Amino acid sequence: EADPQDHRFSLQEVLDSFKLCLSENKEVYLEHYVSGWRGLVKFLNSLGSVFGFISKDAVGKINILEGYLEGDNSSQYATIQLMVKYELDNQLVDLTKRGNHPESGCRTLLRLHRALRWLELFLERLRVSGQDEKTSVMCADAYNQSLSQHHPWVVRKAAGLAFCVLPGREAFFQVMNVGSAEQVVSVLGEAVPLISEVYQITETLYAEQQLLQLP
Ligand code: 1Q0
Numbered sequence: 001e002a003d004p005q006d007h008r009f010s011l012q013e014v015l016d017s018f019k020l021c022l023s024e025n026k027e028v029y030l031e032h033y034v035s036g037w038r039g040l041v042k043f044l045n046s047l048g049s050v051f052g053f054i055s056k057d058a059v060g061k062i063n064i065l066e067g068y069l070e071g072d073n074s075s076q077y078a079t080i081q082l083m084v085k086y087e088l089d090n091q092l093v094d095l096t097k098r099g100n101h102p103e104s105g106c107r108t109l110l111r112l113h114r115a116l117r118w119l120e121l122f123l124e125r126l127r128v129s130g131q132d133e134k135t136s137v138m139c140a141d142a143y144n145q146s147l148s149q150h151h152p153w154v155v156r157k158a159a160g161l162a163f164c165v166l167p168g169r170e171a172f173f174q175v176m177n178v179g180s181a182e183q184v185v186s187v188l189g190e191a192v193p194l195i196s197e198v199y200q201i202t203e204t205l206y207a208e209q210q211l212l213q214l215p
Contacts, residue, residue, distance in 0.1 A: 009046050009175060009177060011188075012178060014043075014191070015190060017033075017035045017036035017039055018036045018191065021033050021036065021198050022198065027080070027081045028079055028202060030069060030077050030105075030109075031069055033198070034062055034066055040119070041058050041059055041062065043176075046175055047167065051162055054162065061108050062112075064105075077105060080205065083105045083109070084106055084209055088209065093211075094107065094214070095214065095215075098215045106211055109202075110214050113199070114146065115147055116195060116198070116199050117199055118142050119142075120192060121145055121146055122142035125142055126169070126172075131169065131170075131181075132169075134168070135166045135167065135168060135169050136164050136166045139166055140160060
């Protein structure tokens with residue numbers, strides 16, 4: 001039954017996951033959030049082993065969240081809103097320093113959430129970019145405006161080195177598997193606002209609960 005194409009990244013697939021993320025009353029379904037990230041990791045893996053340290057960290061976090069989705073309290077993890085309430089109500093989150101809950105859903109998701117902001121900025125840069133612009137520069141700019149502030153020097157350094165070997169814009173568009181450059185730009189035009197909305201809803205929720213600095 002294994003689909004031989006299953007390792008192949010498709011931007012459409014990621015887009016579909018992020019579309020399914022939002023419920024009618026703007027809650028974020030964890031299942032689709034996680035599957036969106038799985039799709040993105042596929043993309044990252046197709047770029048080569050230089051990105052292994054990033055993909056490994058992302059997969060570790062995806063697996064933690066998937067564990068909750070499949071665990072005994074799965075109904076409490078249906079949405080990010082439910083997860084936050086459940087973990088806070090039951091003291092399952094290390095709030096100020098690392099302690100008994102180093103793998104809480106809240107802190108794990110926060111790491112992916114911060115990376116989602118990078119993704120939003122990067123995809124928007126890609127969308128409006130000209131043919132001759134370098135993906136490495138767009139990626140580094142997006143990173144420096146977002147995720148980097150949460151990373152220690154050594155991680156920033158490693159990330160900077162990895163960005164340098166990103167394929168050029170044209171090759172990058174090809175790996176996305178959506179067709180011509182025009183089609184990529186159009187799918188990005190659909191993807192960016194969606195990702196942005198999921199990001200904003202999560203950001204507001206975490207800010208209200210003062211969870212934006214979880215250790
Ligand atoms: C395309 C190039 C990808 C570049 C990804 C940029 C992010 C760089 C992050 C590098 C850090 C990874 C090493 C681990 C860091 C952890 O210390 C940190 C904090 O966690 P913790 O447990 O130590 O507190 N972890 C994170 O910050 C999470 C980082 C997750 C990054 C997930 C990136 C997934 C990338 C997907 C590729 C998307 C390609 C976009 C284009 C596709 C079109 C839709």
